[in-house]
Structures are given as structure tokens and as C-alpha cells.
Amino acid sequence: MSFVRYEEKGHYAIMTIDRPEALNALNSQVICEIGEAIEAIDLENIRCLIVTGAGHKSFVAGADIAEMAHLTKKGGERFGAEGSAVFRKLARMPIPVIAAVNGFALGGGCELALACDIRIASENARFGQPEVGLGITPGFGGTQRLARIIGTGKAKEMLFTGSIIDAKEAYRLLLVNDVYPAEELMAAAEKLAQTIANNAPIAVQNTKRAVNEGKQVDIDSALTIEARYFGDCFETADQIEGMAAFLEHRKHGAFENK
Template identity: 40%
Template sequence: MSQLVHVEVGDGSEGSLAGVATIKLDRPPMNALNTELQEQLRAAAAQVSADPAIRAVVLFGGAKVFAAGADVKEFAGQDHAYMTRDAHRLTSALDALARIPKPVIAAVTGYALGGGCELALTADFRVSADDARWGQPEILLGIIPGAGGTQRLPRLVGPAKAKDLIFTGRFVAADEALEIGLVDVVVPRADVYATALAMAAKFAKGPAIALAAAKAAIDGGLDGDLASGLRLEAHLFASLFATEDRAIGMQSFIESGPGKAQFT
């Protein structure tokens, strides 16, 4: 089996950031998301989720391209019966990344199209190169997004804008992606990875359990009604009073004011 996904964990040495891991795609030239790559992404998600030394994660496709979509040649050979069995595996592979209980930043260069866009949507934040192109062009193949695009995209940009992108299959430039809320930061291509690492480094210094709880509360609340979300929030809020970070944060606030706590 080829190594199509690498997990690089910073240790604080020169050129690396302690507590920050990079999940890097490595299937040139376009990082097409074939079955093998999807399963390696699932394994990478499990690895970074389980490692307590990893406090934040960057998804990166390399300096030239993030991911230009699914492997269409692989899809073309699959019939309805096969895909009926396999569709859940495809969805769950990317969902494993969305469920990483740590802040995740997608660093996007080149193209984030189809499955590549859906991959970026699993992150909490998206840093885009100013010349990157985004889109869900599956409709041009006679299909629809099948790895979260019809669900995560409208939650992020609203149903009307998501329908525009999915119904037309058009590509979106970085400036429009920023305007509609699809991306959070736009920088020159050469600065994309460094910008994402800097964002991740800030989160890596924060209270890991509280950050995981905040992510679970927000993501879980979006899946249900307001009352259910409020119950989830109350449960997670109360649970944090059992953590050492809560004691450290409150004592630091009382003694030195906000923003100076050194969390463990």
C-alpha cells in the first residue's frame, strides 16, 4: 500500500510547533481522493484524535494543490449496487476528520473541488490561497456531493448560496469564498501553510478539554433543536469544573486578569 497521507507531529524543535500536527495529502499530481487515500485519512484522524500530545491539527495538500476531488476514474467503474454498499464508507471517512476533538485548520492551495472541498469543510477553519479555486462540481458529472457537501456547506454559507454552488457546479475564487463565509482567511499562496500553523499554535496553547467541549457543543447543537443544544451545552459546561485547566484559568484570572493562564 502506498503512503498517501503523512502525519507530521511538531515537537518544538526548529521548524516545528509543539502540540501541532499536520495531516498532509501526498497523491500527486492533484491529490484525488481514491479509496486508499480516504482510508488513510480515516487512520490519520484516529491517530491525531488519540494522541494527547497533539493539541491542534492542520490539513494540508502541499504547496500546489489541496485536493481536486474524488478519483473520477474509480467512480466511473462503480455501479448502483456497489455504491449503495460503499457510500457510507466514503461519508464516514471524511466524517472521521470532522470529529477530531481538537481545533482543525485546512490550509488550501490550488484547488479544493468536489471531495476536496468536502474535505476542507470538515475543518473548523479554512485558510485559502488568494489564487485558490473552490467548488462542488459534482452536478457536472450527473451526481451530487456524496461526502458531506450537501450538509456541511449549507450549514456554513446558508442554503441558498449552497444551492447556487451545488446546482451550478461553478468554481469560486478565493475572494468570493471569503465573502460568503466559505473560507476564513485569504493570503498569498506562499503564506498559506505558515498562516494555518500560526492559527493552530494559538489553539495548542489553550485548554484542550475545554476546546474539545466547545467544539462538541457547537457541532452537536447544530445537529438538533435549540433545546437539545442547550442541554448539551449545560452538560459540557458543568463537566469542565472537574478539570485542572478550569482551576488554573480561574485562579489566573483572579490574580492576573484575563488571557494569562498557562494551561496544562
């Protein structure tokens, strides 16, 4: 792949959008390569994924305007559908995904971060959906995920004005979980990924499924979903070892993902 780097570190992996000369902007090839990288992840071994951008200026500055400028209506709809499908694939991964936002996360870059489970940011990070200033709407999930994360009123304000917020405001709005000095961001992301990877993989994945599926239904249905995934953890090697270790007052052994 030309614009996406992928590296495994034990039970977690790092996917880096690597197009720094264009501030990691998303063109059709980058979007395709993100999808290919997701498809290639060994989910039997990898328990958490970090997504970040190359360099120190930009996570992903947005979709590639030079590529979009001459699209027809059908071409625009197709481009939006392609990006949305890849971001949906990322959001639906069974393993947790952390966005390490190391600079500009605008337009498609903000939407990429929104598709992740957890977002942490460097102090120089900037978030926004400035598409209305270009005569278009967000097309990769921004109108839907932003409102679900920060609330409808504030999301509409950001979407209608195209305003850009800094990391401090993103933290206040609960758009990001934590903010770090730029030089500490990746170490913090990797520490978080390792902590997640050290836990029982089936339990972590079932927890993600319960949260995501439960958000789509009423509370009674959601509690039924939770009970199903809770029960699904029993009789697994990880549950047996985890509870045995607790009862024997010892540290659990390595979880086996089975």
C-alpha cells in the same frame, strides 16, 4: 502510508494529502489512509490538526474519476459511504481541525474542507462541487455541509450549476475565514493551530462539542447542552490553574489536558 503524510509539531499536527501527480485526488487508498491517520492521532498530546495538500496547485482536486468511471450502482454507493464515513470521523474529532486550502478544492476536496472546523485559503484556492457535470451528486457530505455553512439558496446554486468560486468569493460567502498569499498560508495555519493549542484543551474540546451538538437541536435544548459542558470544565486542573492565574495577575502555566 503512501499518500498521506503526518507530522507532529508540539501540541498540533499537520496531515498532508500527498498525491501531487494527481492533484491530490481521492481514490480508495487515499481515503483509507486519511482514516488510518485520524485513528492514529494521539489525542492526549495533539490539541489541533491542520489538513492540507501537497504542492501549490491543489488542496484536493476531487475524487479520482478514473477509479469512479466504471463503478456499478452498488460500487458507487459503497465508495460514497466509505468517503462519507472517513469525513464524518474527521468532523467528529474532539480537537479542532483547520483546513489550509492551498489550491483546488473541488468535489471531494471541497467536501474534505467542509468537514473541518475552520477553513483558510490561499489566494489561488478554488472551491466547487462540479459533480453534476459528471452525471453524479456529491457523495462525501457536500449536499449537507455546504448548505449548513453558506446557506441553502447559495449552496443549491453551486450544487445545481457545478460552478467554481475563487477564494475571494468563498470569503464573501463565509465558506473560508481568511485568505492569504500562497506563500503565507501554512505559516498562518500553524499560528492559528498554536494559538488554539495554547488554550485549555478540555475547554476547547467542550466548546466544539457544545457548538456541534447545539446546532442539531432547538435553542432551549442547546443552552442545556452548553450548561452541561460549561460545568464539565470545573474541578479540572486546567480550570483551577487558569482562574488562579487570572486572580493572581500572572500568565497561566502550561495546560495539562486534565
